[in-house]
Every structure is written in structure tokens, then in C-alpha cells.
Amino acid sequence: MTHPIPLTEIWRGPRPESVHLGHAVICDASGGIVEAWGNPEEVVLPRSSSKMLQALPLITSGAAHAHGLTSEQLALACASHEGGEIHTSRVRRWIDGLDLTDYDFRCGAHMPWDKAAHKALLCSGTAPCQLHNNCSGKHAGFLTLNRHLGGGPDYVEPDHPVQKAVFDAFEEITAETSPYYGIDGCSAPNPACTLHGMARAMAWFAAASETGGMVENAAVQLWQAMVAHPELVAGEGRACTELMRACSEPVALKTGAEAFFIAILPQRKLGVALKIADGGTRGAECAIASILVRLGVLDPDHPTARKFRNAPITNWRGIETGMIKPAAALA
Template identity: 70%
Template sequence: MTNPAPLCEIWRGPLAESLHMGHAVICDDTGQIVEAWGDPEATILPRSSAKMLQALPLIESGAAKARGLTSEQLALACASHNGATIHTERVNQWIADLGLSDDDFRCGAHLPFGKAESEAIIRSGESPCQVHNNCSGKHAGFLTLTQYMGWGPDYVDPDHPLQKAALQAFEEVTGEASPGFGIDGCSAPNFATTMHGMARAMARFASAHDGGDARQTAAVQLWQAMVKHPELVAGETRACTELMRACTEPVALKTGAEGFFIAIIPGRKLGVAVKAADGATRAAECTIAALLVRLGVLEGDHPATRKVMNAPIRNWRGIETGMVKPVANLLS
């Protein structure tokens, strides 16, 4: 990855023991870069941070309105959820309302992220279902659009009309032709763009106006659903959920695998994209929190902030041995 910059340091006692490098870009409503660290033109896979972009055709097509989707369902369409009961019950009801079942998903099954839910499945001797997949809300959205349009069932195929619609929306909002894709953990294509392109897309969400064209209306509905239901976007103990609750004004946040994170800040008409070059979640969470503090939408001493930024590291006896902290120039 070309020219990454220092983003996050791991301190032990008096020494910076480790260093996470990466890229971060802040864009305004014109799509121009306000500030950047690392290489804004680095090509990346935004992973689950792109779910809002993938959900745009669900609303623009009229499928969401025709099926009466609620703000909770739109939040789940953007979610990487814990697989807790509040998530699985809602997704199961959603697909049941479509006359579909778990077998219609194409995301695969994994144990819930939530410890209690995961342990309950293990103790029962049962296996997780596809609804437990953190992307099942996104796939429920895919199924909704596929059914509404009368398309075939293999909606994760890159040549499927749904994925072609998702790619068109992705390229239009990022303002760039995608150079390709990788297959995500949930089997759907994940389209590549640049750091600048992803930050530009988030700024377009942030500056969209409800009642404007179909694209802007869809963008507003999606970020508002995320802010209204932070517990559905991720879940308890997760950075997305806790930082959205902690922000002093509406901010939509979304993590992605391999150290990606985005922020949509409507009050400032700003979009933010972060990528830890080594894929470390702790680096992406620390960096996004630092940038939110820098932009004045998050208090540095809030407990949610302190869980990921200037977060204490403790050993097995509970002794504080160091901390995870942003590099100085992220905050000043």
C-alpha cells in the first residue's frame, strides 16, 4: 500500500512499542479533500463500510417503499451486527414477510459476535444459521430488491442485475470507475475505489437533502436510520454503536473488515474514510475517534472515546501497562 502515514501508536511504559500505519481522508460537500494523511489515491476495498452504498438501489428502485421497510430495516441493511436477538428476530421477521426463509440467503453462517449468543448456540449443540451472519441485514435488503425486480435468486453473482445496480451506484457516488472487486466474507462482491473516492462518497451522503432527487433522498434515509438505531448497526460493546451514541451531533459510523472505518457528518457536510494498512481494527477505531474529536463532534474524555482512543492496555492482573493512542498530528 503506497505511502501510508503513521496513525496509531501502542505505548508500553515510556516507549512507543508498536506503530500502525495507514490512510485517512476528510472530504467536503464538493468532493474536495479537506485534510489527508497517507495517500488519498491509494486503492482500497472498503469492505462493510460500503454497505450504505450497496443499499442505495434498494430505496432508489422503489422496493423499500413498496415493501414498507422501516428505519430499523434500513439500519440493518447497513449493519455488521452482532447476531444478537435484537438483530436476528428482526431479520427473520423481515424475510418471513417476503415469504422467504434462511435458505434464501447467500451470506453463509457463522457464530454470533455477541459472547452470550455465541455460547448459547454452542451449549445447545446447534449450529448457527445464516441469519446470525453479521451481514444478514444487508442480504435481507438484497433479497427485497431481487424479489421486487423479479430477478434470479443468486444475487451475489457479480453478473447479477442487483450487483450491477450496486456497482453503478458505487461508481456514481464515489465519483470514480471501480478498478475491480474482491469477494467479501458474505460472498457478495466488494468494489474497489480510492481513499478519496470513499471519503467523497461519505461527504455526498452527509450533504444530501431529503426531498431532493432519488439518490439524495435514499442517502438521507440510510444515514438517518443508522443514527436512529445505532444498536442495530453493530451492537452493544461495539465501536460503531457506542461512538454514534457518544457524538455530540448526528454522525453515522460504520466499520469494515481489515481496518476500515467511515464517518458521515451531516451537520458539517463532511465525509471521512480511514484504512489501517495492516488491517488492525484497534488502529481504525482509534483513528476514527481521533478524527471525530479533531472535528469537534466527539468529546475526547467520553467513556466511549476512551475505550478506543488513549485506551488503557492492562495485563492479566489488571495492571495498566500502556495505551492505544493516536499520533499527535491527528488531534492537532
């Protein structure tokens, strides 16, 4: 099948009112497809779901070791955080240690998603800075790698040594030559690949061993950092953070813009990648939760599972009017 298929449905009354179509792939350690929905060879931009791949050169170059990066910093390098104090204070200390400032970032500023931080800025009349950008942890990683490589200040340019290292890592681990790239919301180039390639890469992360060589060791450090610090990868109330906490075994999860999601299951040596075609986040969150249930690592009755999968929809009076649920293919 080459077309997206129904993965998530929004019910109101006795039938679906809206349907989210998409593609999803589960790969094993060999890179083979265990199960797939829609088109595994669909070419996609994985957006922020690829941050673990983008962070590999930070470790393999020796930059992380040279600058004494902690597991918290590695988690932030993979994060799409909310811009809360827990995130910005850590990124600030990180760049302070490099003798850099907010000016050195190339990610741009936006209001934080964290409600407390958002309210504090509004009430004080203070504009957000680039530390509040959800990708500031990734960019702190880029700046650290750039310091190690001795590159110029515009580290997001596609021909910059930092991005060349990222593209090399991306193509090596996906086992594909990227056909093109797009510019992400944080101004960094984002290589494209097939959904199969992304799932294959996540399965490689899942099967990596600390004793398997430098690159595999780096992969283990990254997924372990994510699992150890789920609150830094996203934030309270976010699907990545809540679902990682809810799983019955270590699972690293990462969302990406336009309804992308990946999962790394180290104990099962499986990798998952999914894309909702219409870019609807609610569809991707329900689909990834349903795949985790299907794989036996998430209890379908866990309160967090019920928040994203078979989740009741209520109106302004608190009356239940419908439900977000997996389509038949994932039920």
C-alpha cells in the first residue's frame, strides 16, 4: 500500500467525525520491517524526531567528553522542551560554561510553552530570548560541537562543519542518502529520509551496545539520557514526558513538528517511526500510544495511556461528547 491509512479517529455520537491518516513502521535490529501501516517508503522530514541523530556527532567527535557534558545536557540536546525554568536555567549554565551568550544562538526566540514561564514574561513585560526556544538544548549541543571543531558562528548553514557532521551521521544511521532537506523552525537544516529509514535508525539505537564501538556507545548514552530525564525532553503534560514515565520498561520517545513521532525500545531492540499526513499532533499522540500498547510496553488502562488513546472529549459543561481513539488498524 502506498497511501496513508486511518490511524486515529475522532468520534462524536455513533460514528467517526474526523479521521487522521498516516504511515507507521516498526523495525527490528536488522533494519527489517516487523509491521507497517501505509507506505514504509514514504519520504518524510522527521523534524525534531531526528534530534538524537543530530546529537551523535556531539559525542563521537569528543566534544561532549572535552566539555564534561552530563546526561541532563545530553537529554536537552535531544529535547523539544517547554522553555520552563527547569530547561532554560540548565541551557543558560551550559552556554555560560562555553563563555557564550544568547546572541550566539541561531535558533530564534519565541514565547515559552511552559505556562508559568509564559505568564512570568507577560506580567513582567519581558520579551522571550533564544533560551526559551524549544530547540535551545539542541543548539547548545551544536555550539559545543562547533567550539570543538573550530567552525564559524553560523553553525546552522548546510555547508558548515557542524551540519556536515550531522548529515553524515544521519545518512549513516538511516542507511539512506538523504534526497533533500528542509529548514526547521529553529533554522537548522533537517534531512529527509523514508519512514522505513527513520524506523531503521531508531531500531539501531535500540540495539546499540555500550561495548559496540564509539558510535553505538554514543547512541546508548543518548537514549539513556532521555529515559533518565523525561521532564527535560519535553515537559510536564507533554506526551513524550508522560508516556516515557508510563511505559513498563525503558522507552525513549520523541515527537517532531507536523505530527511525527519515534520510539526506541532497547529491551526489545525495536524502533518505531510514524507520520500523520495532515500534521495533526493529536493524531500522532494517539497513534504512538496505541503502538506502545500493541507492543506490550504500555498498559491500555494506565491513566496516561487513556489521556492520549481512547481519551474522552468533553464540552464546556464537562459533558462527554466523544472520544479520540485508534482506528481499526491500530486498535
